[in-house]
Amino acid sequence: MSLFIGLESQVNYVFVPGAWHGGWSWHPVAQRVADAGHAGIALTMPGLSAGDDAREPRLADAVTYLVDEVERRGLTDVVLVGHSWGGIPIAGAVPRLRGRLRGIVFVSAFVPRAGESMADAMGPEVGAFLRSTIAASPDHTVSVDFESFRQSLMQDEPEQVQRLVYDLLVPQPGNYMLDALDTVDFAGLPIAYLLAERDRGLAAPGAELAARVGVEPVPLPGTHETILTHPDDVAKALLAALD
Numbered sequence: 206m207s208l209f210i211g212l213e214s215q216v217n218y219v220f221v222p223g224a225w226h227g228g229w230s231w232h233p234v235a236q237r238v239a240d241a242g243h244a245g246i247a248l249t250m251p252g253l254s255a256g257d258d259a260r261e262p263r264l265a266d267a268v269t270y271l272v273d274e275v276e277r278r279g280l281t282d283v284v285l286v287g288h289s290w291g292g293i294p295i296a297g298a299v300p301r302l303r304g305r306l307r308g309i310v311f312v313s314a315f316v317p318r319a320g321e322s323m324a325d326a327m328g329p330e331v332g333a334f335l336r337s338t339i340a341a342s343p344d345h346t347v348s349v350d351f352e353s354f355r356q357s358l359m360q361d362e363p364e365q366v367q368r369l370v371y372d373l374l375v376p377q378p379g380n381y382m383l384d385a386l387d388t389v390d391f392a393g394l395p396i397a398y399l400l401a402e403r404d405r406g407l408a409a410p411g412a413e414l415a416a417r418v419g420v421e422p423v424p425l426p427g428t429h430e431t432i433l434t435h436p437d438d439v440a441k442a443l444l445a446a447l448d
Contacts (some may be wrong), residue, residue, distance in 0.1 A: 206208060207263035209302050211278055215243055215250050215281050215282065216243045216244070216283075216284055216307060217243070217244045217246065217278075217280045217281070217282055217283045217284070218235070218243055218244065218245050218246065218283075218284050218286055218443070219246045219248065219271070219274070219275060219280070219283055219284070219285050219286065220234065220235055220245065220246065220247040220248065220251070220287075220288075220291075221248055221250065221271060221285070221286065221287045221288070221291035221294055221295050222247070222248075222249070222253075222289075222291050223287075223288045223289025223290045223291050223314070224289060224290040224323075224349075224375070224377040224381070224382070225253075225348070225349055225374040225375060225377050226253070226288070226289075226374065227245035227249035227253050227254060227373075227375070228248050228249040229247070229249075229373060230247075230288070230373075230432060230433060231245075231247035231286075231288070231432060232247055232273055232431075233247075233432070233433060233436035233444065234397075234432050234436045234439050235247045235387075235442050236319040236436075237436055237437065237440035238440055238443065238444065241440070241444055243444075244280075246274070246278070246280075247302035248270070248271065249360075250262070250267045250270060250273060250381075251266050251267060251270050251378075252295065252324055252378040252381070253346075253375055253377070253378070254375070257375075258420075259344050259345065259346045259375075259376055259377075259379075260344050260345045260346075260373055260378070261378075262378045262380060262381065263380045264293065264294070264297065264380060264381055264384035264385070264386070265297075265384070266407060267293075267294040267297075267381060267427055268294050268297035268298050268301075268386075270293075271285075271294050271298045271346055272298050272301045272302055273298075273395050275298075275305060276305075280305060281305050282305075282307045283302065283305050283306050283307060283409045284306070284308050284309070284310060284447065285298060285299070285302070285306065285308075285310070286308050286309075286310045286311075286312060286443065287309075287310075287311055287312065287314045288312045288313060288314055288315055288432055289313060289315065289406065289407075289429065290314075290315060290323060290377075290381065290382075291314055291384065292311050292314030292315040292316055292317065293315060293317045293323065293381075296316070296317050296386060296389050296391070297307075297386045297389075299390065299391060299394065300388065301388060302341060303393075303394070305440055306394060306398070307392055307395070307447065308394055308395035308396060308446075308447040309391065309395070309397075310394045310396070310397045310399060310443055310446050310447070311396070311397070311398045311399070311414070311415075311418070311419075312399045312400075312425075312431075312432060312439065312443070313399065313400055313401045313404045313406070313407060313411065313425070313429055313431060314398075314414070315407065315408055315414065316398075316414045316415075316417040316418055317385070317386055317389055318389060318417070319385070319386055319387060319388050319389045320385050320386075320387070321385055322382065322383050322384055322385040323335075323381070323382040323383075323408070324336055324382050324383055325385070326408040326409065328408075335347055335353050335379075335382055335383075336383065339379030339382065339383065339404075342376075342379065344376065345378070345379040345380070346375065346376035346377055346378060346379055347377050347382060348374075348376045348377070349374065351367075351368075351371050354367070354370075354374070355367045355371070356405075357405045357406050357429070358405070358406045358428065358429040358430055359371075359428050359429065359430045359434075360403070360405060361403065361428065362428065362430070362434060365432045366434070370433060371432060374397070389416055395447045396419070396420055397420060397422065397423060398411070398414065398418065398421075398422045399422070399423045399425050399439065399442050399443065399446065400412075400415065400419050400422035400423065400424060400425060401425045401426070401427050401428055401429060401431040402424050402425065402426060402427070403426075403427060404429045404431075405426045405428065405429065406428075406429035407429070423442055423446065425438055425439060425442055426438055
């Protein structure tokens with residue numbers, strides 16, 4: 206469920222993808238990070254590989270999976286990097302990995318508050334839609350339709366590119382959207398926030414999310430899917446983010 210690139214590197218970048226995505230979405234950036242002499246580990250959270258049982262995983266399982274992978278590999282000098290929904294599990298992992306961390310980077314990612322689920326953050330109307338959709342789903346998941354994907358997450362890109370990425374998506378485990386972290390504590394850690402300039406897919410304005418961790422957003426070209434459409438720019442900004 207992971208990609209590991211670059212065995213002997215100065216920094217270990219551990220990438221967590223957003224909703225409906227797997228580690229594949231980070232592969233272009235991870236390869237460029239490896240080319241720069243670092244390590245790139247792109248993880249797929251439980252329930253987000255094709256054929257996985259998506260009913261069982263809870264948000265705590267995603268956090269534990271991330272923590273276990275870092276510890277199993279014996280990684281130190283770790284930079285946790287989350288895209289979109291992936292900002293939640295990296296935030297949850299911080300208290301358990303603090304001694305191994307060099308810093309955290311959010312890339313067009315949600316920055317959670319304690320007790321606030323992804324569904325809560327989307328507002329009452331969207332939150333209610335998510336809860337009812339998940340409750341009605343036989344496998345307790347939520348999917349995104351193509352029109353919403355192309356208009357909100359990958360607008361202005363060629364349709365054949367939109368179709369290619371969309372066909373790689375899998376249903377999101379519902380509990381990942383409904384569960385919340387009990388605590389959120391980034392104290393003492395270097396943090397950066399990279400924000401796609403044409404992002405329409407965030408639960409709140411990017412500048413507001415960056416302000417939650419006390420930083421100004423660093424602009425990136427592209428839409429919410431900038432990690433796939435502009436990997437050179439993302440990798441360059443990522444490598445400079447915590448300098």
